[in-house]
Amino acid sequence: MFSYFIRRFLGLLPVLFGVSLLVFTIPRVIGSDPARIMLGERASPESYQRLRLELGLDAPYFVNFPEARTQGVAGLLDAQYPHFVGRALRGDLGKSIFSRVPVVSSLEHFFPATFELTIVAMFFAVVLGVPLGIVAALNRGTVLDTAVMFVALAGVSFPVFWLGIIMIYVFAVGLGWLPPSGRLSPTIVFHSTTGFYVLDAITQGRWEVLWNAVKHLVLPGIALGTIPLAIIVRMTRSSMLEVLGQDYIRTARAKGVERRVVVNKHALRNALLPVITVIGLSFGQLLSGAILTETVFAWPGIGRFVYDAISSRDYPIIQGGVLFIATMFVIVNMLVDFSYAFIDPRIQYT
Amino acid sequence: MTTPAASLGPEDHVEGRSLLQDAARRFRRHPTGVTGLAIIVFFVAVTILAPVLRPVDPLMINLRDRMLPPTWTMSSQELEQKNLHRWSFPFGTDVQGRDMLVRVLYGGRISLRVGLEAVAMAALVGTLLGLIAGFFGGWLDTFIVWFVDILLAFPGILLAIAIVAALGQSLLNALIAISITYVPVYIRIVRSVTLSLRESEYVQAARALGSRSTRIIVSHVLPNGLSPLMVQLTLSIGTAILDVAALGFLGLGARPPTPEWGAMISDGFGRFRIAPWLSIVPGIAIFFSVVGFNLLGDAIRDVLDPRLKN
Numbered sequence: 001m002f003s004y005f006i007r008r009f010l011g012l013l014p015v016l017f018g019v020s021l022l023v024f025t026i027p028r029v030i031g032s033d034p035a036r037i038m039l040g041e042r043a044s045p046e047s048y049q050r051l052r053l054e055l056g057l058d059a060p061y062f063v064n065f066p067e068a069r070t071q072g073v074a075g076l077l078d079a080q081y082p083h084f085v086g087r088a089l090r091g092d093l094g095k096s097i098f099s100r101v102p103v104v105s106s107l108e109h110f111f112p113a114t115f116e117l118t119i120v121a122m123f124f125a126v127v128l129g130v131p132l133g134i135v136a137a138l139n140r141g142t143v144l145d146t147a148v149m150f151v152a153l154a155g156v157s158f159p160v161f162w163l164g165i166i167m168i169y170v171f172a173v174g175l176g177w178l179p180p181s182g183r184l185s186p187t188i189v190f191h192s193t194t195g196f197y198v199l200d201a202i203t204q205g206r207w208e209v210l211w212n213a214v215k216h217l218v219l220p221g222i223a224l225g226t227i228p229l230a231i232i233v234r235m236t237r238s239s240m241l242e243v244l245g246q247d248y249i250r251t252a253r254a255k256g257v258e259r260r261v262v263v264n265k266h267a268l269r270n271a272l273l274p275v276i277t278v279i280g281l282s283f284g285q286l287l288s289g290a291i292l293t294e295t296v297f298a299w300p301g302i303g304r305f306v307y308d309a310i311s312s313r314d315y316p317i318i319q320g321g322v323l324f325i326a327t328m329f330v331i332v333n334m335l336v337d338f339s340y341a342f343i344d345p346r347i348q349y350t
Numbered sequence: 351m352t353t354p355a356a357s358l359g360p361e362d363h364v365e366g367r368s369l370l371q372d373a374a375r376r377f378r379r380h381p382t383g384v385t386g387l388a389i390i391v392f393f394v395a396v397t398i399l400a401p402v403l404r405p406v407d408p409l410m411i412n413l414r415d416r417m418l419p420p421t422w423t424m425s426s427q428e429l430e431q432k433n434l435h436r437w438s439f440p441f442g443t444d445v446q447g448r449d450m451l452v453r454v455l456y457g458g459r460i461s462l463r464v465g466l467e468a469v470a471m472a473a474l475v476g477t478l479l480g481l482i483a484g485f486f487g488g489w490l491d492t493f494i495v496w497f498v499d500i501l502l503a504f505p506g507i508l509l510a511i512a513i514v515a516a517l518g519q520s521l522l523n524a525l526i527a528i529s530i531t532y533v534p535v536y537i538r539i540v541r542s543v544t545l546s547l548r549e550s551e552y553v554q555a556a557r558a559l560g561s562r563s564t565r566i567i568v569s570h571v572l573p574n575g576l577s578p579l580m581v582q583l584t585l586s587i588g589t590a591i592l593d594v595a596a597l598g599f600l601g602l603g604a605r606p607p608t609p610e611w612g613a614m615i616s617d618g619f620g621r622f623r624i625a626p627w628l629s630i631v632p633g634i635a636i637f638f639s640v641v642g643f644n645l646l647g648d649a650i651r652d653v654l655d656p657r658l659k660n
Binding site: 014019021022166287289292311325 | 595596612623630636
């Protein structure tokens with residue numbers, strides 16, 4: 001099993017290499033010139049050249065043959081891409097063109113907000129989705145089943161950002177039950193040490209802050225959670241139906257095991273494995289879905305951070321943000337694969 | 351493909367029915383599939399017939415009637431005051447006084463067409479690459495699989511956003527970007543079908559008889575990959591419509607006066623406290639058209655592969 005883990009991990013490397021290559025190449029193929037964006041059209045040629053040199057934009061893209069002749073391999077790698085990867089591995093994704101703030105520290109700053117939102121969305125999707133899927137499977141073909149499946153269909157057919165707008169309109173503007181945007185009401189003074197407001201509010205015993213933060217999480221959490229909810233409902237239902245048709249379920253029923261026990265103990269445990277895959281995959285999807293949700297709810301997370309960078313063409317942020325989200329996604333998928341080994345002992349890794 | 355004996359009625363004992371005829375028969379008995387198809391036909395028809403149904407320019411500015419709510423929600427007094435009919439503007443007007451009904455109809459032309467074209471392009475490129483990878487194998491296969499893995503490392507709409515961010519904002523770039531994100535799915539499907547068929551006995555036999563690779567691909571491999579391709583195609587059109595709208599909403603697709611559903615929602619977003627219909631109406635249009643494609647996709651899956659149905 002250990003060798004499987006190692007191989008799966010090593011398999012990530014070519015993918016991450018490709019991802020970094022793509023992220024590096026796209027802005028350069030298009031010929032966007034960061035030095036020009038930073039200085040504007042009216043800068044003097046001297047300051048423009050100085051900045052290009054400072055940013056290393058005069059070096060060749062991938063390999064530096066002239067340098068290789070005098071300095072060997074080290075000279076060959078004196079090019080933009082090797083430098084980009086080298087710095088990224090050391091946790092340096094460059095600086096914002098405008099604010100000059102390192103991209104990594106911005107990502108660190110905005111990540112907790114996105115992560116908190118993602119957890120809430122996932123919680124909503126699982127807590128509602130798994131029971132709904134089970135209910136639909138147990139009542140297959142009835143009105144209840146049709147209703148649940150319709151909800152699942154609707155969940156993947158709404159534009160998430162539109163659902164967000166409607167929810168703001170109904171629950172924030174119309175009924176006034178929940179706040180329309182942001183993480184905390186502006187009147188609240190709160191110093192968060194980790195960036196996770198819910199966690200910090202609990203550890204600091206600030207219950208009014210906790211309540212306020214939770215209220216802010218409800219609408220964006222539900223909006224972001226709709227698509228995974230719909231997928232989890234469908235997956236749970238079809239997986240349950242498949243397991244319920246197995247011989248050992250019939251055996252259990254035939255020997256007089258209570259229906260509740262058959263469902264909870266015999267069927268559900270076996271049916272949940274594919275559901276866990278979906279949960280894992282959705283987790284990464286949520287990170288990118290957050291770009292839309294965070295824009296609608298003015299949620300100060302990575303998604304909105306990257307989106308703002310696109311509007312201002314701040315390409316180190318776009319590059320760093322995209323690289324970060326893709327890397328997270330790939331790693332989460334690997335962890336999902338690993339988790340099987342512990343959840344399902346039938347799976348043999350060789 | 352065989353039909354399970356249990357689902358055959360007495361009138362079904364007919365010899366020599368083709369796969370397509372068989373599928374069409376099953377489809378007609380599939381209520382949700384028929385509903386989905388009806389929704390799609392409705393949307394396609396009204397968007398194509400838009401100039402006939404409502405001969406008004408979707409870009410025409412009419413400042414006298416700006417920001418009107420759907421006129422059927424207005425009181426008779428208000429209508430009289432503004433000299434309007436109860437059904438003058440059934441979906442209201444926008445901030446420039448443009449008719450929302452016309453804009454939604456014309457928006458459908460863009461959203462549906464771009465969704466369709468993006469998926470068609472992706473399916474074409476993906477099928478070709480999938481065939482090459484599966485049929486010829488070797489380093490080409492390794493390279494294509496690597497390429498697929500890289501593209502799949504970008505979750506959801508992220509890759510499309512990154513591509514448009516680099517290419518620049520335009521509807522065509524949005525189409526290209528969305529198309530690229532859908533390519534890996536088709537490569538995977540076609541490659542796996544091709545791999546399993548390559549070693550099958552009838553392909554081996556065709557090869558032994560001297561058939562060339564292209565002939566084997568066209569007459570043996572492609573027809574067998576058609577069912578999963580069709581299902582995937584229909585389902586992707588729905589999500590592609592959502593993606594087009596998402597890029598439009600983020601300001602990465604169609605430019606503002608162009609009536610595109612996502613851009614229209616974005617336009618209404620800033621004003622939804624005073625004019626909610628501006629974002630509600632295009633959202634409903636997106637919802638129903640996507641529902642149509644999702645219903646149809648599910649039905650096609652049931653119909654083409656009865657073994658999968660549960």
